[in-house]
Amino acid sequence: MIQRPQLTVHGFAGIGWSEAGLDNEIGLELDEAACRTRIGAGHSTIRCDVTQYPTWVFKGRTLSKVDSPPCPGFNMSGKKLGLLDLPLVHQAIEDLSRGKDTRAAIGAACRDERSILTAEPMRWHYDLQPEWICMEQVPSVLPVWQQYAETLTRWGYSAVAGILDAADYGLGQTRKRAVLIASKAREAILPAPTHGGLGQPPMVSMAEVLGWGYTQRPAPSVTGGGTYTGGAEPFGNGTRQAMKRAMGTAAWKDRDIPNLRPTVAECAALQGFRPGLQFHGRQGQQYLTVGNAVPVPLAEAVIRAAAGISEPLRAAA
Structure with a gap:
């Protein structure tokens, strides 16, 4: 039997994580323009609604899972309806972590129809059990990522969630994001800043x-x-x-x-x-x-921390 290579399954794919240097990646993305951008850049892409796509397609050959669910409902500059939906999102995540799919009912009760998408990665984690996981969203989603971390820890992962500023990794702007890293193979640690510290390159303007x-x-x-x-x-x-x-x-x-x-x-x-x-x-x-993409230097730092890679990813790409 021919053994197929292990994959990185990338939900809500966009382009940021991919440009950081994901290996053997397949991106699932609904937006047509984002899909065309990904394909033009050489990234394997399936145009689909992630919430409707079956997980069994990738079962048994998924090394890692990466997600950046849509954030407008949780963004502090918007209507913030997603923040009001947080109790419902927490419930959906808990249900999915136990194999119970209540997305339709809970999603219908949400004030912002996009809020339930933040629970979507748990369906994939439960079914695929990847070796390592990375997720990213706006800072106000940190309590959700902490719930993911607690659940993944119960499953035997090492997991950590926190707020990182992409400027600390060489980005030319302040951009804070809530991130989660989980791994079955190594201790999950948030990446240390690479710029602005003693003996490091200065922060980029x-x-x-x-x-x-x-x-x-x-x-x-x-x-x-x-x-x-x-x-x-x-x-x-x-x-x-x-x-x-x-x-x-x-x-x-x-x-x-x-x-x-x-x-x-x-x-x-x-x-x-x-x-x-x-x-x-x-x-x-x-x-x-x-604007929807995770900043590339931050994505690279998070991937390297999750996968235990010491050398730069983009230099090797």
Whole structure:
């Protein structure tokens, strides 16, 4: 019998985790523009509704599972209906962890129809029992990830959940995310920062990423008057929001690009994507694909911690 290679099954795939260097990955994604972007970048993709896709297809050959469920319902800048749905989400996760599928009934009771998607990975974990797991979402989802960690620990995993800032791993903007790492093979530990510490490279500034002519990278600081003096970008959480707050600064006005709206390429650079990566769909869809992605340097750090890999992933890709 021919033995098929073990896979990384990537739910709600987008493009961020994939660009970080997942091995033998198959991404499950519903959005057409995101799928076209993934395929164009060379990532194996199945366009589907993750909630309806059968897990048995991957049973017995799944090494790892990665998920970034949609976050708008839990985002602090939105209506926050997902936060009101948290008790229902917790119940769905508990039910799925015991093999009881109550997604339809609980999803119908949620104020935001997307809230139930945060429980979806548990269905896959229960059925596939992968060796290691990574998940990512907005910081307000941390209590959900802690529930996952408690359940996975009962199953024999080592698991940890916490808040990480992508700026600590070389991203040119502040972007905090709730992450979960679980493993059957090694102790689960959140990755240590790679930038800004003693003996480490300095934190990366927005100006440096976008080529605004800054050559110095002092420690991040903001004066009492609110003037940015260098270091990692301090404007807030989210690529497009950060770019908009930079508008009107001298560095922004000195750009060679005539319009005042951040370009897709600029937003992509601030998410850590490689130069020249092509994003498909209408312009608005391209912005969404970029903005919805987990920052690439953060994704790489989390994958390496989960898989026990010491060398950089993207250098080997």
